Amino acid sequence: MNHLVLQTDFGLCDGAVSAMYGVANSVDPNLRIFDLTHEIPQFNIWEGSYRLFQTMNYWPEGTVFVSVVDPGVGTSRLSVVVKTASNHYIVTPDNGTLTHIKQEVGISEARIIDEKINRLQHSGESYTFHGRDVYAYTGARLAAGVITYEQVGPALDVDQLIELKRPKAERKEQQICGNIDILDVRFGNLWTNISRQLFREAQIAYGDTLEVTIANKRQQLYKNLVTFVHSFAESRLGEPLLYVNSVDHIALAINQGSFAGAYHIQPGANWKITIRKLNSSL
Structure with missing residues (x-):
């Protein structure tokens, strides 16, 4: 059984x-x-x-x-x-x-x-x-x-079998482009469709500071510098951070805050995220 x-x-x-x-x-x-x-x-x-x-x-x-x-x-x-x-x-x-x-x-x-x-x-x-x-x-x-x-x-x-349209993350010129796949609902974290493997291929390492931009269609809603860390303990309260989530994809959060709530962000194909490594080419 x-x-x-x-x-x-x-x-x-x-x-x-x-x-x-x-x-x-x-x-x-x-x-x-x-x-x-x-x-x-x-x-x-x-x-x-x-x-x-x-x-x-x-x-x-x-x-x-x-x-x-x-x-x-x-x-x-x-x-x-x-x-x-x-x-x-x-x-x-x-x-x-x-x-x-x-x-x-x-x-x-x-x-x-x-x-x-x-x-x-x-x-x-x-x-x-x-x-x-x-x-x-x-x-x-x-x-x-x-x-x-x-x-x-x-x-x-x-x-x-019927499949929904599902955008793919990609490296393009000097940046990684993806979308907000889903929310970590209770905590308001943003789970992207960007895999950890794609970060590895781009030679992004823990501790790197990255420029993160989020847009809905053509409207830019967020642009800031964010550090890629192992865990929330490596950032200060209220700071944004990038980390690897439980399905081995890149996620964006605010330490003990709701990123989705703070910036009114939702998941979906129209919610684009762009990540650029500073002073370096991806």
Whole structure:
């Protein structure tokens, strides 16, 4: 029996998540169920995709993830289960939620959920709660060993899975250009799509002072000198700092402050960050 991990944008203010737990326990009361998060902003497929990437590889092989951020529920979008290159399973609508996993981890197989078999009994007339009726039910059956992966449904070409537009960081002339990928929500830190490897290739070392610029479309919102450090302890309270975050990417923070709050910065493809090493060429 494998673990079942749930992620949604449902929140915990009503019974939606509890209903998913109930369905999973009805499949097998011994199933171990955990929460990734239920606080994905409503309809934010991008953040759902990122949180899977942030978390998945720290779970044992065979773990089944159910991710439901589904603004297209009830439409013709597909319901799928994929097997990743790391030997995890993800049950989700095919709406872009798999973008980060496909690009960063890899997806080896994909199958369309056959709802004639893998759907909660007596729920056929409900078209608005597939998280309960299709995804939690199928995920629980797979995790509990009631069905094999092949019994999920027909195979789907991995190349047909929907991907969101995802900018890539790059070295350009004398600078590194990227975007704000996501927020470290509770602390207001900015997580970029710039990898530590890109910093290494640019010969940026800890202790270097860098010029950091942030712009939304063409409007510049921040420009300052920031030191690249190992940890927050190497900066003073209230100072900005650059560091390597928990997914091995470059992040920007204010020591014991919210960078996002201080400068009204949000994540997304339009939020550009440029980093230049002073008195040197990248």
